Amino acid sequence: TLLRSRLRAASLVLFFGSGAFLVKNLITGGLPDLHDPMLLAGERLLFGFHLFHVTMLGLVSVVLLRRCQQFSLRQLRLTELAIFAWTALFLLRVQHFTSLYCATQHGFIPNPAGMWFTLIFTYAIFIPNTWRRAACVIGVMAAAPVIWTLFDMTWFESIAQCRQNYDDFPALVLMMGTAFGASVLGTHMIGTLRREAYEAKQLGQYRLKHLIGSGGMGEVYLAEHQLLKRPCALKVIRPGKADDPKVLARFEREVRATAALSHWNTVEIFDYGRTEDGTFYYVMEYLPGLSLADLVERYGPLPVGRAIYFLRQTCEALHEAHSSGLIHRDIKPGNIFAAQRGGVYDVVKLLDFGLAKPLTGNGDDLELTQDGAITGSPLFMSPEQSLGENEADARGDIYSLGAVAYYLLTGHPPFEGNTAMKVMVAHAREDAVPLSRWRPEIPTDIEQVVLRCLAKRPEDRFQDVLSLEQALADCEAAGDWSRERAKQWWYETENVPAQPVGIRNAGASAFD
Structure with a gap:
């Protein structure tokens, strides 16, 4: 549920941001003093790419708004990677053209860090992740402009001629490294705060205190009954598993089977229920x-x-x-x-x-x-x-x-x-x-x-x-x-x- 809502928000942010720059380019009429036929062709190609990019983001945003509930976790993760990978490719195209234009017309290579900061921090802020997965994805984003700058300076003559005067390359490396470190740390801190907030919330009459175990289907929390102040262990099914009828059937069967038994040597079941947001849980005795x-x-x-x-x-x-x-x-x-x-x-x-x-x-x-x-x-x-x-x-x-x-x-x-x-x-x-x-x-x-x-x-x-x-x-x-x-x-x-x-x-x- 969280990934669905955050992915919708991220796609809309990227759509409106890219759309705003597209409108700006339409109003201003493109770059001034552009007479080189190759640059003119490159500008038209970039405009077409920009228009296609905004259109694709708009279509994805509409699909996520209307049909996101039908997506599995795997489909959501693939959609996430598609959105950010496509946007990264668009930024690489923008970086290449602006470097080519500035080198040809003005004799310098611009620093592309600003637009990459936008993409990296959009991903870090909106997409819920483990810090390891975030490090992998953000690492690719942070490395892309550095590698592409080296590629441009190696293979394009007009850009290569400006290489000796390009003092911003070390700054670019440092800026992207800083962005990488800050965004991964931010992702970890946001994830930690999210888990703490979840652990602090209540399920029915039970307040979750902290996580004490987890598995492929869900988690076990140390909890406390609000009125009785009795410690207990509370099992919940992961939201992604709650849609599987066989998982729910096994979960319910465990509750019914255990609750039907009363022997001193069988764990005691106290409660079972489902919250308004669809979280299934049951409560059993706390066993030191x-x-x-x-x-x-x-x-x-x-x-x-x-x-x-x-x-x-x-x-x-x-x-x-x-x-x-x-x-x-x-x-x-x-x-x-x-x-x-x-x-x-x-x-x-x-x-x-x-x-x-x-x-x-x-x-x-x-x-x-x-x-x-x-x-x-x-x-x-x-x-x-x-x-x-x-x-x-x-x-x-x-x-x-x-x-x-x-x-x-x-x-x-x-x-x-x-x-x-x-x-x-x-x-x-x-x-x-x-x-x-x-x-x-x-x-x-x-x-x-x-x-x-x-x-x-x-x-x-x-x-x-x-x-x-x-x-x-x-x-x-x-x-x-x-x-x-x-x-x-x-x-x-x-x-x-x-x-x-x-x-x-x-x-x-x-x-x-």
């Missing part, structure tokens, strides 16, 4: 803590007792989901959060039901999940998922949870490869390396439980999460971790910073 992915990344493989402690809680959350007719289909360390709730530490919170599917799916669910045919995270998906099979089965979640257990205990996923396809093929065809190869001290009982979860055939795995939970409880190390040990660990381990849900995998995974 770390995802299991972050936990292993920071501190390495977990003690066996602690891994079992997390896995048993995850089983309990999945039991409610499976009993309600839902399978998760995206169990991975980033979707399991070790949180602090009510003074209790290492409380598991299962996140991201965006890929959840009913055990008895209908046609609509099938259509949604066939968007890419294969769903889930390659490092932790079951063989049936990697083969693109759509039958909903809770044993697929058991396999994925076994892959998570493998990762927690060894610091490695069961299978690794250079590409996602190699990993998925390994899930379907290869046997996982025994955990004891990575950590010889791992007890045999937990190793057997994990490897049974990773069986290729669903019928060879645990048939439900309660059976898996009982097998974990029967492991010798099951009682090695407790609430008290968890509290002690969090207090003693380097003052671990509490991270709200949404950092990295935890809150952004539904958008990746």
Whole structure:
């Protein structure tokens, strides 16, 4: 929406600016004392180019005013580049002719910086950009007059004769460099202010405080309910994605699936809505803590007792989901959060039901999940998922949870490869390396439980999460971790910073 409005404004500014100079040239009748036939022909050609340039800008402005809402982001960006590239070509033509005219008639080369300043700062002010993209586009604009001046002085004799007296070239380089630096810095500052303004605005009863995670579909903000003063995490869909019915369907399905669950170990949904400007959002509980992915990344493989402690809680959350007719289909360390709730530490919170599917799916669910045919995270998906099979089965979640257990205990996923396809093929065809190869001290009982979860055939795995939970409880190390040990660990381990849900995998995974 912002790009649409700014692009319309920029095209109108360039149209009226170019149009004003065209009218001025019509009134004044062109350059005085122009008798050289080549210059006369060049002036007529430039006038025709100018007229065509203004006409094209006018047509583009009309299209943007009338049909801009139908343009995708890619089409808007292509239109943006077309407008400014065409205007830059026109300025190069103007620069060449004025240099040729002044060199021939008056013996000097004019400094073209002024008109390029107009184009560069119009782009920097009106077009929303990252500073890196702005640097690329503005860099080309800033370099163009310098390169073209060198070209003119090399290939055109009348201009070359004035080269020795052309003292403005170093000034031109410095001016364009200054314009480049100032415009890129300005773009960055404008973008920062825009983000801060967005973060400060409200969505319904929620005030957005700051961004805590992002992905391909949207962002996650730390927010606060205005009346209750309760901190929460708020997910929003990017405006460009809100027009995709499949994206909205997945977003709504995640909300409905999660809201239908009430287990202590499933993240709680507080609210869901759509603002007047079409922004979709939902609100969930704020979770201080770390995802299991972050936990292993920071501190390495977990003690066996602690891994079992997390896995048993995850089983309990999945039991409610499976009993309600839902399978998760995206169990991975980033979707399991070790949180602090009510003074209790290492409380598991299962996140991201965006890929959840009913055990008895209908046609609509099938259509949604066939968007890419294969769903889930390659490092932790079951063989049936990697083969693109759509039958909903809770044993697929058991396999994925076994892959998570493998990762927690060894610091490695069961299978690794250079590409996602190699990993998925390994899930379907290869046997996982025994955990004891990575950590010889791992007890045999937990190793057997994990490897049974990773069986290729669903019928060879645990048939439900309660059976898996009982097998974990029967492991010798099951009682090695407790609430008290968890509290002690969090207090003693380097003052671990509490991270709200949404950092990295935890809150952004539904958008990746």
